[in-house]
Amino acid sequence: MSALDHSHSHALFARALELMPGGVNSPARAFGGVGGEPIVMARGEGQYLFDVDGQRYLDYIGSWGPMILGHAHPEVRAAVHAAVDRGTSFGAPTAAENELAELIIEAVPSVEKVRLVNSGTEATMSAIRLARGYTGRDRIIKFAGCYHGHVDSLLVAAGSAAATLGAPDSPGVTRGTTQDTLVLRYNDVEQLEATFAQHGATLAGVILEPVVGNMGLVKPSDAFLEALRRLTTKHGSLLIFDEVMTGFRVAFGGAQALFGLTPDLTTLGKIVGGGLPLAAYGGRREIMDQVLPAGKVFQAGTLSGNPIATAAGAATLKLLKSDPPYSRLEENSARLAAGLSAAAQAAGIPHQLQRVGSMLTLFFNDAPVTNWDTASKSNTARYGRFFWGLIERGVYFPCSQYEAMFVSDKHTREDIDQTIAAAREVLARL
Numbered sequence: 001m002s003a004l005d006h007s008h009s010h011a012l013f014a015r016a017l018e019l020m021p022g023g024v025n026s027p028a029r030a031f032g033g034v035g036g037e038p039i040v041m042a043r044g045e046g047q048y049l050f051d052v053d054g055q056r057y058l059d060y061i062g063s064w065g066p067m068i069l070g071h072a073h074p075e076v077r078a079a080v081h082a083a084v085d086r087g088t089s090f091g092a093p094t095a096a097e098n099e100l101a102e103l104i105i106e107a108v109p110s111v112e113k114v115r116l117v118n119s120g121t122e123a124t125m126s127a128i129r130l131a132r133g134y135t136g137r138d139r140i141i142k143f144a145g146c147y148h149g150h151v152d153s154l155l156v157a158a159g160s161a162a163a164t165l166g167a168p169d170s171p172g173v174t175r176g177t178t179q180d181t182l183v184l185r186y187n188d189v190e191q192l193e194a195t196f197a198q199h200g201a202t203l204a205g206v207i208l209e210p211v212v213g214n215m216g217l218v219k220p221s222d223a224f225l226e227a228l229r230r231l232t233t234k235h236g237s238l239l240i241f242d243e244v245m246t247g248f249r250v251a252f253g254g255a256q257a258l259f260g261l262t263p264d265l266t267t268l269g270k271i272v273g274g275g276l277p278l279a280a281y282g283g284r285r286e287i288m289d290q291v292l293p294a295g296k297v298f299q300a301g302t303l304s305g306n307p308i309a310t311a312a313g314a315a316t317l318k319l320l321k322s323d324p325p326y327s328r329l330e331e332n333s334a335r336l337a338a339g340l341s342a343a344a345q346a347a348g349i350p351h352q353l354q355r356v357g358s359m360l361t362l363f364f365n366d367a368p369v370t371n372w373d374t375a376s377k378s379n380t381a382r383y384g385r386f387f388w389g390l391i392e393r394g395v396y397f398p399c400s401q402y403e404a405m406f407v408s409d410k411h412t413r414e415d416i417d418q419t420i421a422a423a424r425e426v427l428a429r430l
């Protein structure tokens with residue numbers, strides 16, 4: 001018996017099911033990984049979400065990453081309001097685009113020039129096209145379990161034992177589109193070496209999440225990072241860091257700043273748009289100057305660099321720069337990680353707590369999770385029961401074992417302790 005009232009939420013979602021496929025505009029929201037029905041939200045404030053039945057949740061999804069400053073931050077809201085009053089879109093250059101581009105270039109080590117787009121998917125799609133255009137080569141390496149948006153040629157994730165030419169993951173994606181995508185195992189240096197030895201001259205680039213959030217939190221090994229940079233340089237392929245999730249999250253300059261390793265191209269999204277639809281790709285000047293109209297690689301967008309989204313992004317980055325939250329986030333996230341791990345330990349539940357900065361995952365798994373082969377052995381049924389137990393206690397974790405959770409700068413030490421106490425109660429009953 002649930003202590004919560006979901007009657008308004010249920011009615012709205014029942015109607016949504018008739019209006020939209022699966023009742024949602026993005027599948028990650030559909031609760032497929034935990035069972036049951038999504039909760040319809042009414043508003044967010046700071047570290048909280050409020051559902052349409054008036055119940056409050058401590059939010060550890062943060063819109064899947066963007067809300068590092070919490071929901072409805074007053075300064076971000078003010079910047080958005082001011083931008084709206086000046087007009088919502090001009091299709092012409094604005095000063096605000098310079099401001100955001102400068103903030104990005106200053107923060108992210110690999111980015112000398114940047115192009116603003118509307119979604120992370122668009123950023124990775126464009127980065128791949130640019131890598132192919134710049135190198136004159138066709139093949140791309142991606143890693144099983146890494147998500148790069150719903151770009152056709154990257155919708156191949158099947159964790160295969162060997163380097164295989166990709167077979168599409170979705171109906172509607174043709175074999176032709178994915179035949180130049182090689183899918184390898186994350187953290188497998190030997191397989192990467194062998195693939196470069198065999199295909200090096202045909203490889204346009206390697207794309208990866210430098211810290212994976214999209215199979216739950218998985219860290220790259222030092223040897224893996226070293227091999228990626230060494231092999232791409234040696235074979236004239238581009239190293240593409242998909243920092244849509246990690247950019248401005250694991251450090252202000254992203255994972256590349258944290259690891260001190262500079263890729264050739266970087267994709268950004270989520271935080272860079274401050275909760276509005278904005279993303280970006282950038283890199284070395286000489287590569288970016290291949291993009292139209294400076295160069296010949298086509299990429300365009302009616303709403304790219306939109307004034308409202310740009311204002312939200314710039315306001316967010318300025319706040320992150322003037323009052324860096326990263327040491328506070330580290331402290332609270334380490335506390336949360338230790339507490340969750342201890343709670344699982346006390347309940348005798350096999351688990352792995354994996355974390356980088358304010359991104360973390362409690363895997364119900366016997367072995368350390370280093371790639372999709374190990375991640376996919378997690379106990380997802382147990383995760384579903386864990387998730388719903390936390391919801392009952394007013395704590396909103398990711399609705400899938402295979403999504404990282406995020407701590408925001410608004411989460412207090414008391415919030416963290418309350419979350420640990422709730423998890424302890426739930427885990428003791430699993």
Ligand SMILES: *Cc1c(COP(=O)(O)O)cnc(C)c1O
Nearest residue numbers: 119120121147148149242244245
């Ligand atoms: C979210 C995400 C994307 C896709 O971004 P969208 O804005 O949802 O298209 C791409 N790459 C990574 C690493 C992501 O986390």
